[in-house]
Amino acid sequence: MLISGGRKNIIKRAKKQALDWLTGLLLILIIAGCTKNESLNAAGSTTVLPIVVLAAERFKALHGVNVIVNAGGSGVGINQLGEGKIAIGMISRNISDAEIKRYPNVNFVVHSIGKDAVVPVVSSEIYDAGIKSLSLRQIGKIYLGEITSWKQLGGPDKDILVIDKEKSRGTRHVFMEIVLGDKEVSAPGADLVLGDNNEEQTAVMQSDSAIGMLSNAWLNSDVKGLSIILQNGSTVEPKLENISNGRFPITRDLLLVTSGEPAGNIKAFIDFILSDEGQKIVRDSGYVSLEQ
Structure with a gap:
């Protein structure tokens, strides 16, 4: 069967259009694949x-x-x-x-990539009742179960709700290393063991007698950061300035690995x-x- 020249051109153009379409589709798929991998x-x-x-x-x-x-x-x-x-x-x-x-x-x-402090925090009710600073020794005794009431520290006659973190948490490692000298030490005085900062922040907010440990950036009006009483009797507040200059005793680097x-x-x-x-x-x- 003979095909006229005009019909040959039509078939040729159709093949070229199909090839261009397939090439375009392949290019789209390649780009999509690259984007997916980005x-x-x-x-x-x-x-x-x-x-x-x-x-x-x-x-x-x-x-x-x-x-x-x-x-x-x-x-x-x-x-x-x-x-x-x-x-x-x-x-x-x-x-x-x-x-x-x-x-x-x-x-x-x-x-x-930056610096932070791990701050001992308390419920706002405890802070407003006068517990605005503690020594590392006092904090340690709370977590060891040797101090169980805020009254023993000059505060209200309330049992302390002691909040600990999971042992794999970086915040706990830094806190316990400074407070008790061992990043993996047990805390027999703890009533709750929680995970991330959000969980602990919420628990402190919902209590009127809690103590815990949080990154400085997680403090708010209901979760108050305590100042640390140093051995010479002076106190250091958990302020960015004191984190930057290293005066606040529980500081750490924030890292990517x-x-x-x-x-x-x-x-x-x-x-x-x-x-x-x-x-x-x-x-x-x-x-x-x-x-x-």
């Missing part, structure tokens, strides 16, 4: 979480890279990084020797947090930036 995961400390969440939103707007952020505590961040489940661990304490030994093939590289030196989007994201804009996010989140 993401990274971070998990860990609920103290570091607010910084990373805000930075992730801004970073995505600037670079189109999605940073998926989950909490769980510093221990979760380290373990998930060690197991290769995430790209960035968020931690608010040092990595322990046991954790380093658990993952011998992982080179944990730590990146400081990677497996090896970061590259690509991981490096770009950490660099963003270290930039002027990223450090402003640190300050806006209630923490001390690196340049303060």
Whole structure:
């Protein structure tokens, strides 16, 4: 069967259009695949979480890279990084020797992004009743169960509701290391053992006789931070200035940790947090930036 020249041209154009359509579809699928892969995961400390969440939103707007952020505590961040489940661990304490030994093939590289204080906090009712400062020794006795009533400290005749944190939490590690000299010490005086900052903040707010430990950024009108009475009798308030200059005795670095030196989007994201804009996010989140 003979096909006229005009019909041949029509068939040729149809084939070209089909080829162009398939090429375009393939290009769309490739781009979609690349976009889908333009993401990274971070998990860990609920103290570091607010910084990373805000930075992730801004970073995505600037670079189109999605940073998926989950909490769980510093221990979760380290373990998930060690197991290769995430790209960035968020931690608010040092990595322990046991954790380093658990993952011998992982080179944990730590990146400081700001500073914070772990503050002994009380219900506003206790603060307003006159308990505005305690010594580290007094706080330690509360957690050991040796002081059980606020009356023993010059406060109201109420039993102390003692709130502890899970042992994997960075906030607890730092607090107990300074208060009792052992980051993993048991606290027989504790009535509640909670997880993240939000849980503990809520528990202190709902009680009229509680004591707990929180990041400085989580204080509010119902959760009051205590000043620390030093050995010389002077007191230090949990203010940003005293965190920055190191006068407040329970301070810590806020950290991101990677497996090896970061590259690509991981490096770009950490660099963003270290930039002027990223450090402003640190300050806006209630923490001390690196340049303060």
